Amino acid sequence: MVEPVYIVASGLGIAFLLGLINKAGKNPAGGVMLLALAFMTLVSLQWMSSVVFAGNSPHYTFTAGFQPPFSISLMMGEKEAFFTTLVNLIGLLGGIYLWERFHKQGVNTMIVYLLLFVGLNVVVMTRDLFNLFVFLEISSVAITGLVLLQREHKAITAGFKYLVATGIISGILLIGIIFIYQYGGSLYIDDIIAANLTAVKGGMVAIFLVLIAIALELKPFPANGWALDLYQGAHPGVAALVSGAFASAMVFVLYKLLPIAGGQWQTMFATLGALTFVGSNLLGIKQNQSQRLLGYSSVGQIGLLVMVVGLAQFLGDRLTLIAYGLLISHYLAKAGLFWLAGVLDQDQIRNWAQLRKKPHLLALFGTFIFALVGFPPFPSFFAKWELIMQLSAGSGYVWVGLILLGSLLEAVYLFRWLGYALKLDHQQLPAINIQWHKIIPIVLAGVGLFVLGYLATPIASGTAGINFIPLAFIILIYFLDVLPARVKNIVVIAAMAYYGYLIMPGLEDVRFIFSVIFIIGGILTLLAGFAYKGRRKGFYPAALLMYAGLGQLLTAETMLQFFFAWELMTIGSYILIIRGKNSIRHGYSYMLFSVGGAYLMLAGFGVAYAGSGMADLAAIANITQLAGWAAVLIAIGFMTKTATLGLHIWLPGAHAEAESDVSPMVSAILLKAGVFGLVLLFIHMGGEAASGHPLFYVLGWLGAITALVANLSAVFQEDAKRLLAYSSIGQLGYILFAFAIMTHVGWLAGFTYTLNHFMYKAILFLIVGGIVLRLRTHYMYEMGGLIKRMPYSFIAVLIGIVALAGMPPLSGFAGKWLFYNAGIEKGWYFQGGVIFFSGIIAFLYLYRLIHSIFLGQLKDRHRRVKEISPWFLIPAYTLIMGIMVFSAKPGWILQPIGQAITQYFPSSPLRWQADGTAIGELGYWNGSQVMVIVMGVFILITLWLILLNRKAKKVEQFNIVYAGERPERPETTHISYNIYAGYNKAIGFLATPWISGLWQWIADGFRDLAVQIRRIYNGNGQTYALHLLTYVVVVYLITIGG
Amino acid sequence: MEHISLSQIAIVAGILLILIGLWAIISQRNIIKMIIGFSLFDTGIHIVMVGVGYVRGKTAPVLDEAVNVKEAARQIVDPLPQALVLTAIVIGLGITALMLAYALRLYQKKKTLDVKKFNDLKW
């Protein structure tokens, strides 16, 4: 075992020697410095393996052979090993990253650089307060030195402010230390803890001063303008160190010193952390400068860690996972992002679109962003999960709320940034200058996140585990992205089929029904991908990610597995949605609603965990307290995905602007994930036994109003895909309504609608998407008469809309019939009336859709347009066969579903007669007979008409009674434009988008708040100093009192 | 209290210096004056430290003929604060030097030492 003190010794020694080595040239000097850092890293790693993994007891080093307090003692325990490893590793990587700069600026920089890490190592290991002070100063001075050695003006001003601030902080620390010595008689931390100084007023003040100084080093909001300036002004390589190494070490110092307050002030520190986390992330919303934004994020994350330290008593044995998970994600991701900032050298986050010139860097950027927000499979995901669970278990719901609020605010700016990188124009931006010494650390940080996430999984999920094979496959597909799209499509479809083959036979009742939608639907919609040429970069990993998430939702047993899958699905669908040409705004709002919804769900799971003590999904069924809250939170979470009114504003744009084959995926399939969640929730709430719960009454009304407003909005759309998107919202309203009825027949109606909507919405979106690909327009008034050019599309759409409208004999009618029976049986007459009204309004938009696209006059420019790609027709017609089977033999599908849900809803099921007649409490219906009768009459009449008109003469387009050309200003004179003007006049006000306005108002409110608050950072070092002092005084007054 | 002890005077004076220093840091627009404020602040802290460590009637912690080696622990003042002060002075010196270096750089960039002129980074 190499003594820990050699970390310090080697660093110091090499630092002194560097001056000599420099004579041999700069490269050898740099090499030796890196070797020193590598050695330091190795020593820490070796201790980590010894103490953490081999379970050896902590090692103490005493200087000069004395025992404390007469000597300085270094401790190398589990945590010290971990933190020194972090510090040294980033020192090594950061050293590699800064290689070129060291080369340019000479050996002095290297010496300062080494000193920084010597300082930080001691800060972590020392058990002596004054020693801590000294090496903290060394580190601070080293940082300022590193900043100073860069010649840019902004770096110098930032460094000066930093120096002023840390000068004041160290003064406060020093005063605190000396008074602790006076009252406690020792500077050995263990002695100070034992002395329990808080009993004396003076001792309390002394401890306060020490701890507040440490807190100030952690850059608490709002006394942190100096730190933000440093993050912005310093070289990104240095900023990465401040954020990764220095801040990590300081968090540990706080953890180490907090016991000297004897258990007091933990709540205070948690509060300060929460204030920082929320406040800093709030201000980040308005920030457009990349490094400063990273500064806000960094400060926020450290605030979260301070919170965790303060709340340690709630977290029990999960503290390690939580703290390390959060810390390491922050550490790797933030360092990676700062390093990326250095590679790009783009000040404004808008210009990060430059990343698209190097897609792998873009992937790394995405990795860092998702890791920061806490998405799977990164360690922060598991850490945040455990944090929320444990806090909930300790009834710390206020903390939960603050954490989720802060996280959401962080997501607001991080995803804005990611959106810019993914979507904004990058043609005008310069090429990226690739220097391998800069890229390697970034890549390692990215890989590290994946590996550590994988390693963290078993700790977090216990025996249940998480299946990483799909994820591994997705990574493989990512690396196969150079292949042509068609090849990848085959591979991906085969993989989906295999996955379905693996999981589907093992699924039961409800899960199996949804597996049909997710897996088979997934394969069908992927078929449309054959219509695309080229490579379709990035499409397949995203699509697979979404489907892997959906698949894992089906097999999820524990809440963690479910949430993991849910978030995977969200990542994949986000990337898919934002791929659309004009999707930047819509992808962004989709993500924000998803993240918000996921956090509510997380809070709900937390309540469930707290109330039941179980990790299984069945926990929801066993909640002893606050069960209603859990249900409401989780339900709202799911309803962000089902786009229930109020949470729907992301959907129209997201679905309308998505690529042609993505729209059916996200509309017909993805939305059902929310439905699946609700179904599971309702089942676990107790099925029939819970049907009296007021939640369902509210949901029933919500579903009905959603259907009404969304259908009405669909009527007034000019954009075909937007019309279908609003239609989806409305249909999901029906589904919510049906499941909320909570009776046997109601659920049958719900499943019928779910399956039907999957089929006909996929058909409609596929066909309309195919047409959009052909015509290059979404606007219906620019179409028309296409029945002549695209007969197969027309037939498919016709069948789709007949099914959607619920007209007999197609399967949509099954849903309507079940609705009437269920609604009346339940006594929901008004809601049922609203639903029915919405159903008729659906005729308006369906007619508009089919008429404006296919009927009326063909446009001149479309005279030669071809039928849509067969790859869009094949899945559509496959689904039409599905609809036909469902229509002709509804019993084949409804009877098994009925049997599956009887266990949850035993009362008054639908009875089936031998001839296929379904008999409910009120009515009866025989789908097969209706089909035969209607088809019989149809055929007879058709034959008769053919007989009558056998000599009918085919005429040309304009040969009509009042043949005449229209002027060529289609959007105003085309009949399809504003076709329902009168209807709009009558009741259009119902579709006024005031909900979008409401959300806009909320968003603006947060933004304005951020603008107002961030004025305190006026850039003046003196003001920052004043902030520090005021902060100390205010916290003092609050904690100790005037 | 009839006799105000030396250490109390030292502590009060030190605290006064600290306050004056802080005032200078916060209110003086000239960077050099701010740095002087810092020196005052540091010096104040050092005096307080010495004051805290001083014990009336004891001698300096140097083992010479004035101190009986066996009785040392009772005769000398606590040596530690003095050691700390020495270290702190060194550190303070380093920081002051660094600040002056910064002041030089800042002046080179904008030909002014008015701290308010250096607020390019904000918000």
Added chain:
Amino acid sequence: MDLLTRVLFTLLGLFIILNWGLLMTAIMRKLTARVGKRVGIRWYQPWINLVKLYSNRNSISHGVMFQLGPVFRLLGGVGLVMFMPLIYGSELFTNFSFAGDLVIILYIKFFGMLGMALGAGEGGHPYSAIGVSRGLSQVTTVELPFTLAVIALAVQYNTLSITEIVAAQQGGILNWTLFTNPVATAAALLSMLGIFMHSPFDLHKAPNEIPIGPPTEYHSSYLGILRTNAAILHVIEAVLFMNLFFGGATSWPMLIVKTFLIYFISVFVGVVFPRFRIEQSVRWFLQVPLILGIVAIILIL
């Protein structure tokens, strides 16, 4: 009863309904004309029209959907007949109502509407599209009070089966829904004005501005089919109201009298009131009729 007998009797019922529909149309037009101090048509004019239309030798087609439009339209009307029990107590004239209940009646109607809309659409005439958009707009709110009334009935009689609803109204005029549930009946009858699409709710055809609306492009046998359907539809919709609110019919004469009177209501109103604009008619149904519908629901809560 074997399938053939059932088919034959259904066709017989259809034949009676068609002819009664034609006759009723003629009578109503005659009445309207007399109110306007005109002579009006001869009573057999509708038959002459049909014969003329079906025997037109000139005929053109704008495409497949154009041809299917009238087929769908007639399917709507005939479908209603198929699933509607005509004569209470007569097994022979229950048609195919065993295959579906009131809900199927409510939805099969839309088939005709849709077919008409699509067929007219392929005709490519702008007036057709204008007519269709107006007609559909109006239908949405017309159906709302009617549906509320139907829900009230289903709850009152605890069934969605038309046969059972008629059965419950037997045994005297006071057992009719008209008297047992006057509010629902009122709501439904106001809706009926819109369902029959007579003045003041005939903007979709608006003879002056958009000559005859959706069927503008239709002629010869296409128009013949549409006329045939109109005759059937008038009667069968009146039969629906008769079954739901006026005790049904136990014999053909009773059916004829009742449907005449029911249809007469809308003609009467049409003679008295001038045409509404589209936003006026849409709103009109959301006022008194909707309130009546809501009251009907409140009464059964």
